[in-house]
Amino acid sequence: MAAIASDHGHGHGHDEALHHQFEDMEQQNDSYIVGMWTFLVTEVMFFGALFLIYTLYRSMYQLDFYLAHKVLDTRMGMINTFVLLFSSFTVAMSVRFAQLQNRMGVLAMLGITQICAGTFMVIKYFEYQEKFGHHLYPGPGFGSSPSYLNGASPNFAQLYFGLYFGMTGLHGLHVLIGMIVIGYLMAKWWRNSPMVTKDYIPTELVGLYWHFVDLVWIFLFPLMYLMPKP
Amino acid sequence: MSAIPADPNVTAVSATPRTETNYLNADWSIKSWLLTGDHKRIGILYLVTVSFFFFLGSIAAGLIRYELTAPAGFILESETYNKVFSAHGIIMVFLFLIVAIPAILGNFLLPLMIGARDMAFPRLNLLSWYLFMIGGACIMGGMINGGVDSGWTFYVPYSSMYANSNVTMVLTGIFIAGFSSITTGINFIVTTHKMRAPGMTWFRLPLMVWALYATGVVIILGTPVVAVTLLCIIFERVFHLPIFSAELGGDPVLFQHLFWFYSHPAVYIMILPAFGVQSELIANFARKRVFGYHLIAFSSLAIAGLGFLVWGHHMFISSESMYQGVVFSLISFLVAIPSAIKVFNWTATLYKGNIRLQTPMIYALGFIGLFTIGGLTGLFLGCLGTDVHLTNTYFIVAHFHYVMVGGAVTAFLGGLHYWWPKMTGRLYPESIAKWNAVLVFIGFNLTFFPQFIVGFMGMPRRYHYYYFAPEFQPYHIMSTLGSTVLALSFIIPGLYLTRSLTKGAKASANPWGAHGLEWETSSPPPTSNFLQIPVVLDEVYDFDPVTEHEQDKAAQALEVPSYLSNEAKSIESEKEKR
Numbered sequence: 001m002a003a004i005a006s007d008h009g010h011g012h013g014h015d016e017a018l019h020h021q022f023e024d025m026e027q028q029n030d031s032y033i034v035g036m037w038t039f040l041v042t043e044v045m046f047f048g049a050l051f052l053i054y055t056l057y058r059s060m061y062q063l064d065f066y067l068a069h070k071v072l073d074t075r076m077g078m079i080n081t082f083v084l085l086f087s088s089f090t091v092a093m094s095v096r097f098a099q100l101q102n103r104m105g106v107l108a109m110l111g112i113t114q115i116c117a118g119t120f121m122v123i124k125y126f127e128y129q130e131k132f133g134h135h136l137y138p139g140p141g142f143g144s145s146p147s148y149l150n151g152a153s154p155n156f157a158q159l160y161f162g163l164y165f166g167m168t169g170l171h172g173l174h175v176l177i178g179m180i181v182i183g184y185l186m187a188k189w190w191r192n193s194p195m196v197t198k199d200y201i202p203t204e205l206v207g208l209y210w211h212f213v214d215l216v217w218i219f220l221f222p223l224m225y226l227m228p229k230p
Numbered sequence: 231m232s233a234i235p236a237d238p239n240v241t242a243v244s245a246t247p248r249t250e251t252n253y254l255n256a257d258w259s260i261k262s263w264l265l266t267g268d269h270k271r272i273g274i275l276y277l278v279t280v281s282f283f284f285f286l287g288s289i290a291a292g293l294i295r296y297e298l299t300a301p302a303g304f305i306l307e308s309e310t311y312n313k314v315f316s317a318h319g320i321i322m323v324f325l326f327l328i329v330a331i332p333a334i335l336g337n338f339l340l341p342l343m344i345g346a347r348d349m350a351f352p353r354l355n356l357l358s359w360y361l362f363m364i365g366g367a368c369i370m371g372g373m374i375n376g377g378v379d380s381g382w383t384f385y386v387p388y389s390s391m392y393a394n395s396n397v398t399m400v401l402t403g404i405f406i407a408g409f410s411s412i413t414t415g416i417n418f419i420v421t422t423h424k425m426r427a428p429g430m431t432w433f434r435l436p437l438m439v440w441a442l443y444a445t446g447v448v449i450i451l452g453t454p455v456v457a458v459t460l461l462c463i464i465f466e467r468v469f470h471l472p473i474f475s476a477e478l479g480g481d482p483v484l485f486q487h488l489f490w491f492y493s494h495p496a497v498y499i500m501i502l503p504a505f506g507v508q509s510e511l512i513a514n515f516a517r518k519r520v521f522g523y524h525l526i527a528f529s530s531l532a533i534a535g536l537g538f539l540v541w542g543h544h545m546f547i548s549s550e551s552m553y554q555g556v557v558f559s560l561i562s563f564l565v566a567i568p569s570a571i572k573v574f575n576w577t578a579t580l581y582k583g584n585i586r587l588q589t590p591m592i593y594a595l596g597f598i599g600l601f602t603i604g605g606l607t608g609l610f611l612g613c614l615g616t617d618v619h620l621t622n623t624y625f626i627v628a629h630f631h632y633v634m635v636g637g638a639v640t641a642f643l644g645g646l647h648y649w650w651p652k653m654t655g656r657l658y659p660e661s662i663a664k665w666n667a668v669l670v671f672i673g674f675n676l677t678f679f680p681q682f683i684v685g686f687m688g689m690p691r692r693y694h695y696y697y698f699a700p701e702f703q704p705y706h707i708m709s710t711l712g713s714t715v716l717a718l719s720f721i722i723p724g725l726y727l728t729r730s731l732t733k734g735a736k737a738s739a740n741p742w743g744a745h746g747l748e749w750e751t752s753s754p755p756p757t758s759n760f761l762q763i764p765v766v767l768d769e770v771y772d773f774d775p776v777t778e779h780e781q782d783k784a785a786q787a788l789e790v791p792s793y794l795s796n797e798a799k800s801i802e803s804e805k806e807k808r
Contacts, residue, residue, distance in 0.1 A: 019352075020347065020348070020758070021341075021346065021347045021348035021349070021350065021425070022347075022425075023763070027424060030424050031350040031351075031420050031423075031424040031425070034419070034420045034423055034424060035350060035420045038415075038419050038420060038450055039416055041451070042412050042415075042416070042451075042453070043454070045450075045451055045452075045454040045455050046454035046455070046457065046458050048454075048455070049454070049455045049458045049459060050458055053462075053473060053484065056481070056484060057479075057480070060479070060481075061479065137470075138470050138471055138472050139469075139470030140470070153479075155477075155478040155479050156478070156479050158472055159472055159473075159475075159478055159479055159480055162465075162471040162472045162473055163473070165471055166462070166465055166471050166473065
């Protein structure tokens, strides 16, 4: 990229964190924020389609969805909800520490977030394992232990569990991606990289993503676990 | 457009000396191309790969046309025919049309037009090309490995239960290519919002930028929905997660709703950037301010918005209720309003313009006619009564080819010729290009106009024979003949444009005398686009009739009479011989 440097007539190469296409840090940070929110819009549309499918099917098969959902462990779901809510708090704290340039504070808060995310995934693993054990995974052999269906029609219950595994699975994938991104951010902070230490925006961006992941769960939990009797 | 640099020591941007290094010759290594963050190089990468996919899709189209020359068909079996038309649709839609104008011309032009050094996220831009290539490789892999026979629409349960072909692999490819589209869309939106040069207000933006911005909005709102919908089919095929399984109580029509929620706006992803190109071409070659700038700009946004409310008109015969149909039909008619605004405004721009019939302008004029036919026949299909008769016939095939080929491809070719000197620094041969533009128009109409007639008579789409109605044969033969002409007219630009890379005359910074920031930097531009970031003082289409007239007179005065110049040439050549 030598050509770029030689082309530049004006002298901004002082700021290590500033990329060549931007004029100043303000423009760069604004672009990052707008870009992140635009990306989150696409994520909303992505999950939105799934929530639409869920809403339609639940309104079509209310009773069967209600009966099928009873097999889910509300206690585990609730613990997971609080774990994620707490991790949202720690991420918000890490952004605050980034603004204060407190490196150890950021690392500690992101570390706790990672532990929360890990806890969430472990609990989710045990939940999935239990459903698999009860033959509640859609496909051949679904419902071969009929007692766990609570009297729901095996066909409609299969739709419910198809959505359950599809939606929580995609959410879990987002949690995993979040863990990778937070890990990357922590490595940058650990190495005192100017990319993150000069400005709090990169930390804020990761925070925004993590809040979104939490928010999806905040919708998933009541929709999947907390149904009223129709 | 008047633009002065921020630095008062430099008098004018257009006066900056032509630098020896530009984005093309700055570094010749392959690595510098494959790891580039430069939006111009990424545009070129897209141009090369998308042209390749267009070539493959055209071969499939040729096979379809060849098969249909005989009422009983004679080279393809039914199953192969299904795979060939699916391949044609999938390649042309996902690997050519959605990518062509936004990712090639849009990538190249957007930062240049708004006076920025690059896209807001150059690495994301490069990632989008790699995602496109991986997606393309998956799709091609699936096709080579047996193909898909579900059509490009992947309706369940054709694609979930009854397809034993490579649906999963091709869908994975489309899913990945979708993310390439999303990253491009995010880049367009952020770049337009945050990277404009000082003084480049929203209403000084070239209309191409408005169109690309509207395209970006459609991409980010629509693509994730189709991505997750196709993902549901992958889930169903691979992980047995039933989402649309009718046998379990799922709703296959829901798939169609979600699919068209994206795929109808997707036609605006294809045509909106074409509108943008069109506005630039018409303004420049009529040497006139675009008539109704604000209306054209807002009509792009209106199309982007309304486009999300009309998907139901693809499903009038798929168990839609009457009231649903009425509402979707009504909103579909509403889309005609912003589209008509554009067509009328372009026509009004031509009125009393100083029209220069150069190659891009011939494409642009062709576009107006072809798009109007394509748009008006769309009204037949948006109308509840006639749609029942016409849907799933060749009428619909002709309709969307008039919009997609007659519209998007014509505008793409026009734009490619217009900005070719800027992209490559070379001029293409004007006379052959002009004749070729006419050939595209003739070949296109010969191919697709007979399809309107034969479709109206009842020829169903996606059939590989019509022995039940041999009277359709003359129309099919006409269409196949036209497609041969059309193929020729696509090969010729490929040849002369490639040749111009080495043999073409060097282009000046502004060979058309066009207005716009992209013409104020050298051809080809330096890697950082502008030596000094320009300051914009005026709107982009400030063609002033008086100056135009004076420039014309000055050019005529400078022009050496042809007999004199010939004499001078012969004298020179004789000198060389001696």
